[in-house]
Amino acid sequence: MRNFLFVSAENDALADCKAGGMADVVRDIPRQIAATEDQVHVIVPAYNRLHKNGRLITELKFNIRGEETVAELYEVKPKKEFIGIAHYVIHHPEIVEGNIAHIYNDDPEEPFFTDTIKYFIFNTAVAQAIKQNIFDNIDVIHLHDWHTALLLFHRKFHQDYAILKQSWFVYSIHNLSLQGIRPLNDNFASLNNFFPEVGYEYEIVKDDRYNDCINLMAVGIRLADEVHTVSPSYMQDIMKPSHKPEFIGGESLEEDLKRAFAEGRLHGILNGVNYHNMRVAQKGKLYPNILRQLFKWIQEESKKYKADILANTGEKVVNLIENPPSFVVSSVARMTEQKFYFFKKQPEALKEILTKLEARNGIFILLGTGEPEYEMLMREISYEHPNFIFINGQSEDIIDSIYLESDLYFMPSLFEPCGISQMLAMRNGVLCLVHHTGGLIDTIDTGKNGFSFKGENITDTIANMVASFDSCMDVYFEDRVKWNKMRRKAKAVRFSWENSIKEYYSKLYTY
Incomplete structure (x- = not known):
């Protein structure tokens, strides 16, 4: 039996x-590993909240910034128990709750400042827990994105954590565009301020664009035993240089990635989704679920934009119950450049889509939170277009209903490492319209189980997006036999974790 440790921010x-x-x-993935009868431990930060109903296992004492600090390790109950x-979660006063999904922090003046502090502490606490053998001789340590790459720094350079050399390290890249770049010196959230006693090789930690900085994503790629991307096409994309905004590739790390590939350490494996033990929404509950959640939000003191929630979104949804639409389009995503750059670049394209939808009694439901400028854009457009329902929040009940009751799922991602939303929609037989990029190439077979668009440049791509949207509606309203055949093929596709594992x-x- 092998013993695994998964380390992640989420x-x-x-x-x-x-x-x-x-x-x-x-x-x-831990559920699939456990099904093989191997043992899995999963550890994340507590963010000053996730430990509160947990069981204290031990205190962890270690040095940061030249002095001893103490973190606490808790075992916590999951939503579903699996043998x-x-x-586990790590609690420490400086591992704070973020303003993005109560996890990450948005530091516009100093990107990654607050997050680097909490993940520096989190990683060191995890290293200390391994040193104290809390998890009973770990064979494989699987790290996820830049937030956990410091464990590889500790394995390579920190003499207190030589025990990490006894484990096999896998490093998964979920989003290469977020790299965890911070100064080496002269900053509170700098490498040398947190670990002044650790000597390291500059060439291994440096960012190739900012020579006075560490790049934690690069550290993960350079030092892991195996490196993994979440789809085969994304692996190919990131070994090429970026040409923004037309193409998002290696983001300065393409040479490191090509080197890892040449060494046989880089692998592209498509993510899967569950087809068993999944949350199942009840048909016909989309609008009631939205209204129920809206009323919860307006009672929360911290919830912003209550007037928008009640007087704009809520009023529209009440009307939909009495006057149901003929065509429901949806998106569930973070409000970021990655997901909605095309709308931000050319809002007229989204407005044109909404106008075309309105002519056919169609609506567009968009759910998500994220960057303020993207949220503001969506709120403004929702006021202009009665058939645009922008739900500025997160709700599993609404999301499950969206995946079940939409006619078309829309993913206009600028780039997409894998994409899980399209798989979840397809699982219910909902057809998807996607940008032909990254993992969306590996999952959507255009004209057979979904629709896609692409272009030679941004202007061309956006124009093709609008045209493809027209084509989707034409098939739905004018060739329902073809639409239903495509739906059956989409539902029959299996992106199973069993195959991925x-x-x-x-x-x-x-x-």
């Missing part, structure tokens, strides 16, 4: 510990 096996698709992966999986064992867990 874990959707726990309540209120999700900001994006990485949380789904960290929830699902062979244990879940076989590749994990054969390519990643090969120590």
